[in-house]
Amino acid sequence: MGLGRIGSGRVLGGVAALVMLAVAGCGSSTTPSTSSQSSAKINFAVVAPMTGSMAMLGHFISDPCFAAVGAFNKAGGVLGHKAGCVLIDDTGDPADAVPNVTKGLSTSSNLVGVIGIDSNVAATVVPIINSAKLPMVSSNGLSFFLNHYYPYFWRMTPPDIAEGAATAIWAHKKGYTKIAIVLQNDVGDTGNLPGILSAMKNEGVKPVANLQIPGDSSSYDSIVNSVRQTNPQIILLSADTQTMATFLSNYKQLNNGNVPEVITTTQVMSPDFFNAITKDLGAQYLASKVNFIGAYLNQQTPQYVAYLDAMNAAKVQNASTVAATGPIGSLYDGMNVEALAMVAAGSTKGSVYDSYIPKVTTARPGAVVVHTFAQGVKELKAGHQIQYVGVVGPVAFDKYHNSNGWYAAFGVSASQQTSQLGSIGPTELSAALK
């Protein structure tokens, strides 16, 4: 999932967004637990843009950390240590990210693990975290890590190309053949393109249009005009909220009110997006013509209930909506995986417990399946091997520490209730990505 997409391209607005974030209510994450000097306390770092135009993203990525440490502490801590979260601002800008993260890592005390990171800075920041020997779990989808090995970097969700393939497969499942592709021209959104094209090729379908558009333009008239010439039945559209809303409104205006169906990603699945689309295109359009593809989170499982409880306990705003998005769920799982690996290794030292990460996630005979940190600790104490299966389901890391998983298609009702419409499994995905 291209986490690097939210609000990118707003250069001037960035400074103001910084200020905005300070004021605009950031739920739990405005109160980062400062690392106390007590030697018993351990800290997890959230590396994400905390300021600038993508600050909202940092705010979301922090939520699962606060939720997870709450659950750890409730279960007696990690190896007896109380856990907290430290926020490290990568600013979303590669140039600032390197000094900021370097400084953040060296000045925060008792750091034991890391979560986070958006696509814009991942390629420069991951090596830094890696050389600090801090295990990091990420929901980042950058293709770069498909074949670059970092021993301390673990990817909990499938890469962007898989997400791209999933959107194309979903369009195919809906029976459409005239498919237009419109992606915002940033690394997160365009990362989906190879997957889309590969899946479409697999289905023997050619896109009727394949365009990349700038974010947050004041008008997309000419672009819309060339797309509508091709009469698409469906548009695979991936962009930030404002860009999508403007693009679709322009489409509506120029096409006498007719806008084709859209498949996008869960990245934008938020009340903000729902409201923007409802206002410009109507609740009916939102409810009947927009599907979202994202990592599959089975909301009926006990681990999901525990996860939601932890999110609520951490006072996350709109917890049920935030929790339902794949990247957030996978980061919550990642926190549990790191903590359980520490317990299994008997050490909070990254260089020691890093190799235990596959040992607490891989399915194997004799391993007891656990769904929460507390359960895992109990089984480990009883001398059992464990396999953690969290809210995103089982994960299996390949030699580059990538994992695959399930995708789901979501819809939203006119009253903005989200529901799951179907799912796309690893077998379909790997066939599409051949």
Next chain:
Amino acid sequence: MSSAERPTVHLAAEHVVAGYGEAPVIKDVSLEVSGGQVYTIVGPNGAGKSTLLKALLGIVRVREGRVVLNGQEITNRPLEHLAHLGVGYVPQSDDVFDTLRVHENLEMGGYILDAKRRAERIEVVLEIFPALKSMLQRYAGTLSGGERKMVAVARVLMPDPTALFLDEPTAGLSPELTRRVLEEQVRVLADLGKAVLIVEQKAEAALKIADHAMVLVTGTVALEGSGQEMRENPEVTEIFLGGGRAPAAPAPS
């Protein structure tokens, strides 16, 4: 030479000290000019002639002394008020509105008049400068130096001012045109009852029309007297021909 009958305008500067930075440029200068008279200021480059005019007009701050117009003190008065008191000013440079058409320049000259009077006055000044009639639609910035000066003087005459401050109105004009502007325009204006304070580089031509004159050197009055006296004073000639040395005043640094 003067038109004695009408109530006449009177301008006086008393011990004016003025300048831009720490050290004053104008050091204790006094002068007096009445309606019907031409007062000429000559002096070497950098002597402070333009600064003196600007000080009297309130453009450059007067630190000591005062400026009195018709018995009313106008020291450091905002420049825009002076137009209403009958004061007109032609600066040495930037003397027209470059990006305005010639007729618009004239209209801005008559800004304080009502529309009807403005139209009448345009007719009057065009009679004085008939050459302008053919260039009313041109932008002032595209005119030649001489044409510009014509527009500048025509503009200043628009509201029929009673006191005129002219800073080198003949700069760039041919000797012949200089003579005509000075003798046929400036002198005539004074004869119509206006008080004219004029700065000139061309000392001889300017002293010829002067009722009174001063030589300004490094901000102080080096010589002063009637036009006649000044024309005949060999020191005046020496100041100009002798590279700006004034025997009666400290040499400019």
Next chain:
Amino acid sequence: MNLLIAAVGFGIASGAVIALGSLGFTLQFGLSNVLNIAYGAFLTLAVFIGLLLVNANVNPWIAMIVAALVTGLLSVAYYQALIRGLLRRGASLGSLVIATFGVGIALEYIIVSIFGPEVQSYGLQGGGTVNIGDITLSGLQVAVVVLACAIMLGLHLLLTRTTLGRAMRATSVNRTLARSCGIHTERVTQITWFLSGVLAGIAAVALAMVTASFDFTLGSTFLITVIAAAVVGGIGQPYGAMLGGLIIGLTTEISAAFLSPAYRDVIAFALLVAMLLLRPSGILGIQSRRHNVAG
């Protein structure tokens, strides 16, 4: 259907809005020699004032007028409270840019704290489209183009036919001479800042109407285009702003249709940089003069 002609139509539609925004910016520079970066925040402010009214079921065109007038008044207040003092103290162009940048950020901060960071919309979509040959525009875009043309014509008449307009141009080109003519240049400047605020308000609300979706970054994003148009046309030149707006509108839309659409907004910067290199004073700029409001 001819894509080029269609793109020209869209170019005119977006150029009209850019020209309006650019006019306000260029007037401020022409009269006060200030590159007012806070102009972006004023654009945003106008859009949100408009949003308040539209959400209260006020007719959007009335909302536009009210937002424009309020922005005009705030613009004068801003000039009186900050710019005038800085100019009197002889602040350099650079320090003015920094000061106005700071005000812009503070203003944006206030706007966000009041209205929130969410994506907003006036919800005016759905009016019919107008087809003129190969040009297809929404009814709203046509209305905005007509309005912009009317405003530009009005401004042209103001600047060339009225004493106030000529006084504005005179003040712009030669403030001292203007004062010596009895023009109250300070008052003329205030009126200009009012007018520029009104223009900002109209441009911003029109932009929000046709863009449909916006958030608090609308102004600062649009400001870049506005500055590009002003510079391309010749900063300080009202007709330059009009021409620059049209050029930027046309080139961005045509390039979006024929080059990669991804570079749509880069074109504005490219033009800006090219103009600064080739002819720093802009198309209509007078090479020898630093700035002025030409006629």
